[in-house]
Amino acid sequence: MRRDDRENWRRVSRRRFIRLTGATLSLAPFIPLHASAAAKARIGVLKFGTVSWELDTITHHGFDRENGVELDITYFAGEDATNVAMLAGDLDIIVTDWLWVSRQRAAGEDITLIPYSSAVGAIMVKEASPIRAVTDLTGRKIGVAGGPIDKSWLLLQAFCQRDHGIDLAAQNDIVFGAPPLISEKAMQGELDAVLNFWHFCARLEARGFRRLIGTNDAAMALGAKGPVSALGYVFHEDWARANPQAIEGFARASAQAKKLLATSDAEWLRLAPIVKAEGTELEKLRDRYREGIPTRPVAEEEADAAKLYLVLAQVGGQRLVGQSPEMAPGTFWEGMPK
Structure with missing residues (x-):
């Protein structure tokens, strides 16, 4: 190829590149943001715990992606391991009770929770x-x-x-x-x-x-006005403030999964291999799970939990609640999406 021909080819190629780039940029406003902007949340749960039923429902139906969050789920053998991983900063969300959350807040941690379930023994x-x-x-x-x-x-x-x-x-x-x-x-x-x-x-x-x-x-x-969530999805407030899309998207995805599990018997049949139950046993688990779906305002749950904390502190003492005679303010997250 002659020198003049090479120069002409470069000029034509450069113009084509510019036109192609411009066309691509012009399409950018029409690309859905959530397609590439999903916020990530690292969640740790017990391998054979009941929370895995809800998480499977979320991921199977794409409720996480629908709400702009990508879940990175790690399974643990014991609750203590998830608690340690949370405090070490290796996880964003775990599931545990409000007594542990209150005790950590009293010790200076900024941990808080969203109610998960009021199903109790x-x-x-x-x-x-x-x-x-x-x-x-x-x-x-x-x-x-x-x-x-x-x-x-x-x-x-x-x-x-x-x-x-x-x-x-x-x-x-x-x-x-x-x-x-x-x-x-x-x-x-x-x-x-x-x-x-x-x-x-x-x-x-x-x-x-x-x-x-x-x-x-x-x-x-003993003074509660209604069912109080025994467990909650627990996370650091600093992380929630820095990642509002992640925590709010996860909360919405959880609510969607709960709504489906509350209304669809077919969904429980799909979950049967994970639940490891069938027939009457599956029906009992389904019904008790549904009874535990939180429906009360978070402020009401928090007020009742504070009452029960006083009873537990008196019976269980410092071994249970540590040095705090009352439930720490902020134990229940005030930023729960409406």
């Missing part, structure tokens, strides 16, 4: 059991999941002591253990009654057990 007995009321619990062998400072156990103790004069811990043979073990011992008839987490209670219901008293019943007897 209950004292369960076999359908044929002679135990018909809490007053029949005296002198029994009771299995308790979660340990001696589990808040459900403490609330039930406080209720029974105040309203019935029963000291559950002192007047019974108490056996603490992991939730699956407690349920197994109950089914084998080795325990007269058990206090377990809500989903284990639902599975027991499907196996011929009945609820004697629920933790929410005790909480309302």
Whole structure:
């Protein structure tokens, strides 16, 4: 190619490049921003926890992308591991209770929460059991999941002591253990009654057990005006302020998933392999999950949680709540999307 021809080719190529670039830029306003501007949120949850049901619903139906957020989900074997990862800055969102959040805030952390679920445990007995009321619990062998400072156990103790004069811990043979073990011992008839987490209670219901008293019943007897979320989606306020699209988009995606799970039986059939249940057991889990979907204003939940905190602080002491005699302000997030 001659020198003049090479120069002409360069000029033509340059003009074509400019026209192509201009055309591409002219199309830019018509490209949806959310297609490439999704905010990221790193969330850590228990591998076999109930939160995974909601997260699967979110990701399966694309509620996260629809609300401009991309979820990076990490599964953990235990709750303590998620808490440590959150405090270390390795996660943006975890699921835990408001007692832990309050304690961290009292220690100077800017952690807060969005209500996730008010589903809580209950004292369960076999359908044929002679135990018909809490007053029949005296002198029994009771299995308790979660340990001696589990808040459900403490609330039930406080209720029974105040309203019935029963000291559950002192007047019974108490056996603490992991939730699956407690349920197994109950089914084998080795325990007269058990206090377990809500989903284990639902599975027991499907196996011929009945609820004697629920933790929410005790909480309302102790001053709460309605169900209080036992767990919440927990995050740092600084992160939420720096990433409003991420936290608000996640909150909206969570609400969409809850609405679907509250109304669609077909969605529960899709989730059955993850839930590891079918038939009556799946239906019990579905119904108890639905009962736990938060519907109250956050301010009301926060006010009731503050009341229950005072009861728990009195029963559980510093081992449970630390040095703070009252629930720390800001434990419930005030920036919840409307």
